[in-house]
Amino acid sequence: MELHSYIKIPFLFVVLLATLALGSTRVGFYKTTCPQAETIVQSVVQSSIRFNRTYAPAILQMFFHDCFVNGCDASILLDGSSSEKTAPPNSGLRAYEVIDAAKSMLETVCPGVVSCADILALAARDSVVQTGGTHWAMPTGRRDGFVSLASEAIFPSPSDSIDVQIQKFAKKGLNIEDLVTLVGGHTIGTASCRTFSNRLYNYNNTNEPDPTIDQAFLHRLRTLCPHGGDDATRVALDTESVNIFDTSYFENIKRGRGVLESDSLLWSDPRTQKYVKRFIGAKRPHRLTTFKKMFGKAMVKMSKIGLKTGNHGEIRRVCNKVN
Ligand code: HEM
Numbered sequence: 001m002e003l004h005s006y007i008k009i010p011f012l013f014v015v016l017l018a019t020l021a022l023g024s025t026r027v028g029f030y031k032t033t034c035p036q037a038e039t040i041v042q043s044v045v046q047s048s049i050r051f052n053r054t055y056a057p058a059i060l061q062m063f064f065h066d067c068f069v070n071g072c073d074a075s076i077l078l079d080g081s082s083s084e085k086t087a088p089p090n091s092g093l094r095a096y097e098v099i100d101a102a103k104s105m106l107e108t109v110c111p112g113v114v115s116c117a118d119i120l121a122l123a124a125r126d127s128v129v130q131t132g133g134t135h136w137a138m139p140t141g142r143r144d145g146f147v148s149l150a151s152e153a154i155f156p157s158p159s160d161s162i163d164v165q166i167q168k169f170a171k172k173g174l175n176i177e178d179l180v181t182l183v184g185g186h187t188i189g190t191a192s193c194r195t196f197s198n199r200l201y202n203y204n205n206t207n208e209p210d211p212t213i214d215q216a217f218l219h220r221l222r223t224l225c226p227h228g229g230d231d232a233t234r235v236a237l238d239t240e241s242v243n244i245f246d247t248s249y250f251e252n253i254k255r256g257r258g259v260l261e262s263d264s265l266l267w268s269d270p271r272t273q274k275y276v277k278r279f280i281g282a283k284r285p286h287r288l289t290t291f292k293k294m295f296g297k298a299m300v301k302m303s304k305i306g307l308k309t310g311n312h313g314e315i316r317r318v319c320n321k322v323n
Contacts, residue, residue: 024309025139029118034110037140041119044102045126048095053243056127057189058095063124064185064302065090066117068172069153071306073145074116077319080148087153092192092231096320099123103319116319117142121303128295131188132245136296138303143313146322158195158260162269165262172305174298180266180275181298184291186259187249188242190234193225196260201228212264214256221259235259247291250279 030037048055066076069084076084077099084090099119106114118140125138156168169179199210200222209218217239224235236242237259238249249263253276258264266272279291317323 025141025304025307027137027139029139029141030110030114034106034113036109037106037114037118038122040105040109041102041122042126044098044105045123046130048098048101049127049130054189055095055098056131056243057185058093059098059120059123059127060185061189062093062095062099063120064182065093065153065155066120067302067305068155070145070147071308072117072121072142072303073306073308073313074120074142074316074319075145075148077116077120078148078322079320082150083148084150084153085148087150089155089157090153099319103316107317112315112317115142115144115313115315117144117308117313119319125296125299128185128245128299131243134289134292134296136293136300139300141309142303143308143310144316144319144322145308145313156262158191158262159198160262162265162272165265166271172302174302174305176271177275177294178298178301180272180279181291181294182302183263183266184247184249184279184295186237186263187245187247188238190236190242191259192229192231193227193233193235194229194231196221196235197225197229199261200225210261210264212256212268217255217257237263245292247279247287250276250291254280 045055045059062076063072065084066072066074069075076090076093077096078084080086085093099116102119102123103114103116106119121138121140121142125136129135156165160168165179166176169175174182199213200218201209203210213221221235225233239252239257239259241248252258253263253267256264258267266276279287281287282290314323
């Protein structure tokens with residue numbers, strides 16, 4: 001055997017040991033310990049969305065907000081006077097009861113086995129599929145975190161420039177392609193008037209609207225948000241197909257019909273426009289397939305932020321409290 005082979009074997013052994021110690025997620029993690037895990041989550045998500053369609057975007061956004069703070073460790077689900085869910089950017093999050101319902105069913109069938117972090121990750125996948133997205137295999141084996149602090153709940157803001165959006169995603173190991181693809185999650189769901197009303201009435205303190213908004217769309221948004229920025233009134237992020245996971249969100253951005261400023265900026269910068277074009281360029285079936293496939297891939301990448309596996313974290317008994 002040559003010298004470099006002798007060096008390689010112990011090196012591979014060390015890598016293997018390190019991987020086992022840290023652990024990692026894998027598709028079908030519960031195959032033997034709780035074979036029904038994915039089906040149970042899926043059926044709870046399906047029936048919740050059938051009952052109330054707005055659960056789909058709510059669960060998807062909740063997963064993004066979980067992953068961006070402390071990694072995908074269900075820290076968003078913890079109660080507490082200063083936990084993440086009390087932070088202003090999380091004030092609109094809903095659907096905690098869907099995750100709780102799945103967890104309580106799973107605790108009956110396989111107690112102490114399935115983490116809340118995995119339930120949320122699977123529920124986000126199933127929400128996308130339920131609205132028309134393509135199914136993807138979601139690795140599991142995440143464990144639940146112990147820490148949840150409102151002070152750490154910092155997200156990209158709708159008024160962030162493209163540079164800042166890129167930086168914030170890069171800090172989480174996500175590149176520009178991931179950014180554009182994942183923000184495509186805005187193909188479902190709504191935003192409160194508060195998050196974009198500055199664009200309608202007083203953009204950058206000019207007393208004028210954002211000049212990049214399409215005129216007819218501006219008129220429509222002003223009618224929907226006549227009082228400026230209230231919290232209660234909500235507007236579709238993807239006008240006309242708010243409940244369908246498709247590529248029209250990207251077409252709208254191109255036409256000056258993006259609702260959030262951060263969305264419309266994706267078209268104004270060549271670095272992000274390049275990917276928007278990819279999702280609107282080809283013929284309809286092709287662009288839909290491309291976007292849906294890439295979305296699944298980017299979700300898996302996001303789902304690996306700050307993993308807690310192996311000896312880290314715990315399997316909570318209930319999702320809103322540490323054991
Ligand atoms: C630059 C990055 C992003 C910014 C600035 C942003 C901003 C926002 C804002 C301001 C809202 C409206 C919140 C409200 O009024 O309640 C919203 C909603 C939403 N966001 Fe994002 N977001 C970003 C990325 C993402 C990503 C990566 C995903 C998922 C993969 C996502 C999924 C959603 C969904 C589904 C909704 C609708 C929620 C509902 O209808 O309840 N967002 N986002």
